[in-house]
Amino acid sequence: MTNLPATHLMGTYHRAPVRFVEGEGCVLIADDGRRYLDFLSGLAVTSLGHAHPRVAEAICHQARRLMHVSNLFDNELADEVAGMLDRLIGDGSPAGGKVFFANSGAEANECALKLARRFGGRGRHVVISGLGGFHGRTLATLHATGQPEKHEAFQPLPEGFRHVAYGDVDQMASAADPAVVAGILVEPIQGEAGVVVPPPGYLRALRELCDERQILLMLDEVQTGLGRTGRWFGFQHEAVQPDVVTMAKALGNGMPVGACWARGEVAEVFVAGDHGSTFGGQPLAMAAARATLEALGEIDAPRQATERGAQLREALVGLPGVIGVRGAGLLLGVMLEPGLSATEIAAAALGAGLVINAPTPSLLRLAPPLIVGPAECDKAVSIIAALLRNAVAAGSAGESQR
Numbered sequence: 001m002t003n004l005p006a007t008h009l010m011g012t013y014h015r016a017p018v019r020f021v022e023g024e025g026c027v028l029i030a031d032d033g034r035r036y037l038d039f040l041s042g043l044a045v046t047s048l049g050h051a052h053p054r055v056a057e058a059i060c061h062q063a064r065r066l067m068h069v070s071n072l073f074d075n076e077l078a079d080e081v082a083g084m085l086d087r088l089i090g091d092g093s094p095a096g097g098k099v100f101f102a103n104s105g106a107e108a109n110e111c112a113l114k115l116a117r118r119f120g121g122r123g124r125h126v127v128i129s130g131l132g133g134f135h136g137r138t139l140a141t142l143h144a145t146g147q148p149e150k151h152e153a154f155q156p157l158p159e160g161f162r163h164v165a166y167g168d169v170d171q172m173a174s175a176a177d178p179a180v181v182a183g184i185l186v187e188p189i190q191g192e193a194g195v196v197v198p199p200p201g202y203l204r205a206l207r208e209l210c211d212e213r214q215i216l217l218m219l220d221e222v223q224t225g226l227g228r229t230g231r232w233f234g235f236q237h238e239a240v241q242p243d244v245v246t247m248a249k250a251l252g253n254g255m256p257v258g259a260c261w262a263r264g265e266v267a268e269v270f271v272a273g274d275h276g277s278t279f280g281g282q283p284l285a286m287a288a289a290r291a292t293l294e295a296l297g298e299i300d301a302p303r304q305a306t307e308r309g310a311q312l313r314e315a316l317v318g319l320p321g322v323i324g325v326r327g328a329g330l331l332l333g334v335m336l337e338p339g340l341s342a343t344e345i346a347a348a349a350l351g352a353g354l355v356i357n358a359p360t361p362s363l364l365r366l367a368p369p370l371i372v373g374p375a376e377c378d379k380a381v382s383i384i385a386a387l388l389r390n391a392v393a394a395g396s397a398g399e400s401q402r
């Protein structure tokens with residue numbers, strides 16, 4: 001580990017004092033040569049692991065051929081990738097929707113928010129989201145983000161956002177006044193909030209509510225999408241058909257790329273000039289996305305997430321200091337008993353050569369690459385187990401001294 005020097009970067013992050021310079025599969029290598037097991041995947045991004053040969057090759061090839069031409073011209077890759085996404089959303093058969101490509105999750109959600117306003121029409125522009133949820137850092141997606149403490153410093157935020165308790169259908173129904181509400185935007189599982197899973201049937205109930213009131217069901221699958229939860233998309237666990245789906249993180253295996261999919265009738269409300277992006281859908285990003293989607297398909301990413309997720313869950317549930325494991329597939333939250341600090345455990349894990357994070361003070365998040373093997377899962381669990389045993393012992397030693 002190195003001490004970070006004075007920096008020219010804005011202080012928007014607490015950075016750990018480790019500098020990674022290389023990666024391969026589930027392993028990250030720091031500038032001092034030390035190897036770390038990566039169970040965070042750059043925040044659920046590198047699902048195929050680091051330096052995936054197929055993705056790297058696609059990027060190199062495309063960089064030598066054509067990186068960028070703008071959206072003023074037709075592009076040989078974007079339409080193909082959009083078609084691939086439409087098929088994944090239809091779970092193998094075309095879903096009949098259309099895609100707008102952006103460069104990040106927040107931008108994918110901006111597209112969804114603008115679509116909702118265009119679809120709802122003047123005066124019918126409100127979007128309701130779940131408390132605790134996360135949708136991005138632009139002013140509008142920050143307001144959609146259900147964490148009021150993050151809003152305060154940036155008021156006034158764009159008007160037209162409401163929040164209700166995540167998982168509570170009655171509250172959503174009370175807030176969803178069809179005279180002013182254009183859509184609902186929620187995550188199938190809240191990732192940043194601490195891998196919060198809604199009660200079974202939640203998305204189905206929201207679908208019914210949206211149908212009844214003619215409002216859009218928009219799902220933020222930026223973190224849950226593309227195989228991570230054990231299905232291609234989180235909503236497929238409940239077999240609902242959303243109106244809008246946003247994705248980003250895993251889509252380029254590290255190449256910045258986001259996408260907003262909408263079913264045909266909704267997508268059609270946008271006309272030329274309504275929305276745009278200089279970089280969105282550029283050949284370089286699309287080459288990475290195509291290679292990523294092909295490789296995720298070949299490894300059957302959802303099945304891989306289901307199998308390794310079950311292994312991890314079973315091993316983690318019985319560890320000292322663990323009161324429960326939640327999530328789906330390879331998006332897991334390990335709940336720690338009161339008195340244990342997930343922040344400290346995650347920092348100690350880094351010291352022990354395992355990269356994980358603590359989205360809340362009492363919960364560890366595990367989101368390893370979907371290519372992770374059984375032995376790597378065992379190794380991660382044994383590192384976490386040792387740290388928890390120590391922390392529990394230190395806690396009870398502290399208590400007996402008092």
Ligand SMILES: *Cc1c(COP(=O)(O)O)cnc(C)c1O
Binds near residue numbers: 103106187221
């Ligand atoms: C990460 C995330 C975003 C924001 O994505 P960026 O690429 O950082 O803009 C939005 N929604 C969810 C659910 C996320 O996990």
